[in-house]
Amino acid sequence: MSRENIVVVAVDGSEASKVAVRWAANTAMKREIPLRLASSYAMPQFLYAEGMVPPQEIYDDLQAETLEKIEEARGIALEVAPELKIGHTIAEGSPIDMLLDMSKTATMIVMGSRGLGGLSGMVMGSVSAAVVSHADCPVVVVREDNHVDESTKYGPIVVGIDGSAVSEKATEYAFAEAAARGAELHAVHTWMDMQVQASLAGLAAAQQQWKVVEEEQHVLLAERLAGFQEQYPNVVVKKIVTRDRPVRALCDAAEGAQLLVVGSHGRGGFKGMLLGSTSRALLQSAPCPMMVVRPTEEDIA
Template identity: 65%
Template sequence: MASLENTVVVGVDGSDASTGAVAYAANTAAKRGIPLLLVTSYTMPAAMFAEGMVPPQPVYDELERECLPILEGARETALKVAPEIEVNHAVVEGNPAQVLIDYSRKAKLIVLGSRGLGGIKGMVLGSVSAAVASHAFCPIVVTRTDTDHPGTDGPVVVGIDGSEISARATDWAFAEASARGAELIAVHTWMDPQVQAAAAGIALTDDDWSQLEEQQHQTLAERLAGFADRFPDVKVTRYVTRDRAVRALVEQSEGAQLVVVGSHGRGGFAGMVLGSTSRALLQAAPCPVMVVRPEAHA
């Protein structure tokens, strides 16, 4: 996987969710001007062979051949969306979540559908997408069949809370907006437990609240300054509100191409592999969601 550093990898299994993810991944690869790799996996049926027995090579070959029609369908979807991109494929034995996590060690970006890939039908966030979002080494985008609009010209939305992982997510959001020629909506919420605790038992006047809000606007401007200098082509709209982060991000991402969030932010717990905001967004966002984890490479 040495040549994957500048490749979009998409998980493929033939489901509707997978088809939507392929379309989104192809559009992303085209906007970035980089190749697309279609990855599907299979598992050896344990009941077919005694424990410790190595299955003969023809069995592996047949399982791989069964995956080829799925990959061919995915290739057609990708080239229909972006005829100019380079499309490659890989068939790998193993658990689909672990396969994609392994690819994330080298890939630029992982894209997958929220259902399919072994997930339980009816779950908005499937077991595979949850596992990959929790453990990937590069940013991942999770799409849903009801939110896939690869040709949309809507904005890119990013949640900004001042944490280090939020800064990394902001960097990715600016890069995506620049590649897509899209507006960036920077969302900052400030009615969090810390503010509430500070205000507890204190009768704040309207002027006090206005001053607090003005401080938050200034803070957001400072956090955006360096990125705006690096990406002068990106128009930025700042949205500061006294609200919960998830509700504000869902509201602002209506009609968006993408919403970007760090997997940990202020108030995160070290033992949580996927933060509450990112998990809630994966469930509720009306557009594809990019999750940038602390361990994610650039």
């Protein structure tokens, strides 16, 4: 199945969804690709009593209500990008099935989130977990409290780098976003060596050892970015190496950013981020929208 150059955004009528639509419209405009609004509806289960066929009027009402949400979202998107090409998809049934199916051909899926309250509306709870964890394209989570306005439209793209294959893939997406937006790229690499701290007796010796390790990490980071910098010579890159925990370092770097890009199964600080406290912390506390990049079957093979 061929991949279409398009941004898909989940629409459910919530405030979080509206923020996601604004971000998605701005992204599609800067990438110069179309936007597709996606929403679904489901027939209430109690109407499926034995031998009962729900009346057509209920289907019509559900479709009309869903279309109203789509049209509202279209108006929001056009406020952001008046010339943007916008299509829509309305599906009956599970939003998980709809979004995962669309992820097979889309450039990215964008979803709204209420932050600490969990993902909202049609993308709440298990839906969000399923889409973020199993989509065939990057998924961007935009929290309701992420500022998507003039102050953030010109911020940097931030990417977490740990040397893994999926981290390299995330870096590729980050460079592409930075190039499309004319934005700086801030590459963040963290390191924590508790064994070094425990084995050194004096603070001066520890500081010297940390300095050596930090210099080594700078060299490694430069090597990991070199190929992408050749491919995207117009992207200004800021390299950040810090002895810190990934969540804190990435949140600090992402303040005022347009997007934070993270691979989902890297080594070190980002490994298994979708399964543990790191993922929850980033999805709930990152000060900007966050893109999760997963390895595809081709990457694993």
